Amino acid sequence: MSGNNDLIKLYSTRILALAADIPNTTRLDAPDASIKKRSPLCGSTVTVDLAMQDGRVAAFGQEVKACALGQAAASVVGSVIVGCTPEQITQARDALQAMLKSDGPTPVAPFDGLEVLRPAAAYKNRHASIMLALDAAAEAAEKAQSADCA
Structure with a gap:
């Protein structure tokens, strides 16, 4: 029974609040890049559109069909990504992966949420x-930046 209690604790009030209020859920009409990712294990999907200007994210849209944890992550990302560089996004991705897999440090601001x-x-x-x-x-x-450099 403790396994169920641990799972209930995992879905904290904060995670559920983030999942219920995902920002930037309107897809962009003319993105510089659009990428869809799917988790084969659970079938969750996220499609991201972004537009870049002067090496930073100028506009962002996303379609999220994921569990509450995937939704919470998308909520944090959607709330802070505009204005970020591709390097900041890549560093946040790598830090999140390390945080989950090897108890690494929390991603730095603005992704510290x-x-x-x-x-x-x-x-x-x-x-x-x-x-x-x-x-x-x-x-x-990365795709948008590559296209911008071409």
Whole structure:
């Protein structure tokens, strides 16, 4: 029964609040890049659109069909990504992965709100869903930046 109690604690009030209030859920009409990521384990999907200007995210949209943990991650990402560089997004993605897999440090600001997902480290089957938003955003930013340089 303690396993169920641990799972209930994982879905904290803060995680559920983030999941219920995901920002930037309108897809962009003319993104510089659009990336869809899917977790094969649970079927969660996140599609990210972004537009870049002067090497920073100028506009961001996302469609999130994920569990509460994936939604909470997308909520944090969506609330802070505008104004970020591709390098900041990649660093946040790598830090989140390290936080979940090896108890690494929390991603730095502005992505430090992802700390709320630290308890999910114990649930490896949830990691892929949590990573979707940042995986998609990092790939989209890289793609947009590459297209801008071409």
